[in-house]
Amino acid sequence: MTEAELIAGCQRADSKAQKHLYERFAPQMLGVCRRYLKNEMDAEEALLNGFMKIYRNIGQFENKGSFEGWMRRIMVNEALAFLRKKEPLHLAIEDSHVQVAGTGSADQDLAEGELLALLGTLPAGYRAVFNLYAIEGYAHQEIADMLGITEGTSKSQLSKARAMLQRRLTGQEVITTN
Structure with missing residues (x-):
């Protein structure tokens, strides 16, 4: 069909x-x-x-x-x-969920499942903005309208999401479970 x-x-x-x-x-x-x-x-x-x-x-x-x-x-x-x-789409990151580790390399290949799992570790607001911008291709103003936030907040959350993903990819930050 x-x-x-x-x-x-x-x-x-x-x-x-x-x-x-x-x-x-x-x-x-x-x-x-x-x-x-x-x-x-x-x-x-x-x-x-x-x-x-x-x-x-x-x-x-x-x-x-x-x-x-x-x-x-x-x-x-x-x-x-x-x-x-x-899940609330707030910016807060609880320090109890983050542990700093030794440095590693970010040039490793990630399988789709691994990338999905890594994205799943982001706080809800970071994850939503990252997906909308980096994967879906929306502009910050569109994201702001969709999520009821300011354009500046969208940019800030994307920046923080990228930084957090980078730290986790390089092994500088790992998620611990309580």
């Missing part, structure tokens, strides 16, 4: 088309949700809620731009909404 056929079928509420759409895009969209939400079950719930919104609002897709991009935006918004309910 082509993408155009899938869209048309979903606009008619054809359950077969909806199933095909889910099977085709769920793995990628779950990856989007997992970048924002630490817990796998939360990511899956956001994914399902996102697909329900896609099915309900597919008539609003005007075939302008990428359909996958349109779906991705819905998933990002759904994950952010879920994140707001589950």
Whole structure:
């Protein structure tokens, strides 16, 4: 089934088309949700809620731009909404979770799972801004509007997220569990 056929079928509420759409895009969209939400079950719930919104609002897709991009935006918004309910998007970092270690090398290759796990260690606000900017490609003003923060706060959180990731990649900072 082509993408155009899938869209048309979903606009008619054809359950077969909806199933095909889910099977085709769920793995990628779950990856989007997992970048924002630490817990796998939360990511899956956001994914399902996102697909329900896609099915309900597919008539609003005007075939302008990428359909996958349109779906991705819905998933990002759904994950952010879920994140707001589950984790505060504040800037505070509790010192009890951070331990300084010896220096290491940041030129190591990271598998996708390792990178996802590393992103998951960031505080919620840092993680959301980093994902929106570095991975999704949003501008700071768009991020500020999406998260209800200032553009300066978005820039600050991105800078702090990058610094924290760099320290963790080089082994200068490791996460300890209490």
